[in-house]
Amino acid sequence: MNENRKYPFPEIDPDICKGCKLCIAACPKDVLVISEKLNSKGFHYSEYVGEGCIGCGNCYYTCPEPSAVTVYLKNYVPEEVS
């Protein structure tokens, strides 16, 4: 993970994502987009544009695939999880 990234931000596993676009519809800041690229399963996956996330968690709660989305919140301290 890039040390300099600004919290909060979402992390989407491009290989697990099934491209259903529910997260894109649920994001209040429109900072998720569908990738032009295909993943190994043949899905266009969801991607974070890189800034503008407010950490609302919508993408996390609407994503049906348990390990596709992780959202690091504003108060996240990397050392906490090892």
Added chain:
Amino acid sequence: MAQKTVLRKPKGFIDVYKHKPGAEKDRTHYCPGCGHGILHKLIAEALEDYDIVEKTIVISPVGCSVFAYYYFDTGNIQVAHGRAPAVATAVSRANPDSVVISYQGDGDLAAIGGNNILQAANRGENVVVFFVNNAIYGMTGGQMAPTTLLGQKTTTTPYGRNPQTDGYPLQMCEIINQLTAPVFVTRTSLHDMPNIRKTRAAVRKGIKNAMDKKGFSFVEVLSMCPSGWKMDAVPAQEWIKENMLPRFPLGTLRDISEEAPAIERPVPVMDADEVKKILGYGAFSDSNLEKNPDAAFNKVALRVAGFGGQGIMSTGIALANVGMEYGYNVSWLPSYGPEMRGGTANCSVKIQGDTIGASECTEPNMIIAMNQPSLEKFEKILIPDGVIIYNSTLIDIEPTRRDVKVYNVPITGIADELGDTRFQSMVNVGAFAAVTGMFDPGEIQGLMSSLFAGKPESVIKLNEKAVQRGYNYVKDNFS
């Protein structure tokens, strides 16, 4: 609960789905945009947050969520179609401190399992039911479900559901809400973020109720089935809003979780002596009868068969009880025809030293046939060198088997001479004792007062006589 700093795959899920066959152990089997995954995540999150993953048991149904046990890191049981509430009942009764979740879809819960859910709800079982309503059978390819909307096209309603032929969409929350026992009945939806968050709250409340032993919680969740509806996930959310909400209004129909007292159920009595006493066999426990080491039989698999009303069942029960007094392992398994009186009836009785596995005698070594159809039917399954005792008062043919030992005893006639054909069962017991050598007629007679506890002395005496007559008949005619 500390404030979250990261939202990641909840600990209620198994880390790597090791029970899932195939290579893809890092993802679910659900279609893209399927509501099941969202609800699974809300449940798994609550299990982690409440720290109850270890004490939770998820009952998974038949339907797309049949494999819920691939995912939840809890105890899991996958059950027959529609039976999740019945199994949840047993699990919750046997483990009152566990959190029991019954997870079901609309075909499973509202069609084949319709009665199961009503009875569990009506008993106020301490379980939380998550009911995924997507108005279609997803797993089997998009057939009409009980909750399919009017006009909705499915593979079995290609012109749309027509109430003239297909009835109306079942509103399960409203039906459950007619019952007295449930504490929490609510309907939520996954069609947008505010409603996913309301669903999250409902999931947590239902699980909390189960933790606090508040009784029966029913959470219906309107959910997308993009594959069955043949549309993408985001339009499927729109479809819920447009089409499902009018028929399935959202909201909490009942919530008495706060005031409801915690359920306290009496602990079942498992003590064998206590059970015997309750069943009226109190006097038996100190009979201490000795097995006969020289008996011709020490292992009996018996079928008793005849018309209902010929003492078939009572013969079986009496033999099993007497066998028990001699310290044998015994079983008795009744099998009734469609009518209780006048129809056919038979029972299986096992009496043996070893532990009994199956209690049905599919290969009996003895039959007692009280009428002709029974003789014809059961002599066929008797093993070679087996024994047939048949009621020669009513049966005027001979058994066809030549490789077995045959005792024709006028069972009905002997009982009738004693004044009542109801003594037939004890004539059978006497005859059985003589054929097998397993029981002593005098000792059996000593058990009559407890076998017939509460009956007049005269009836007990006549039953004692019946035992002796049956015994003597065999001894006098076949030794």
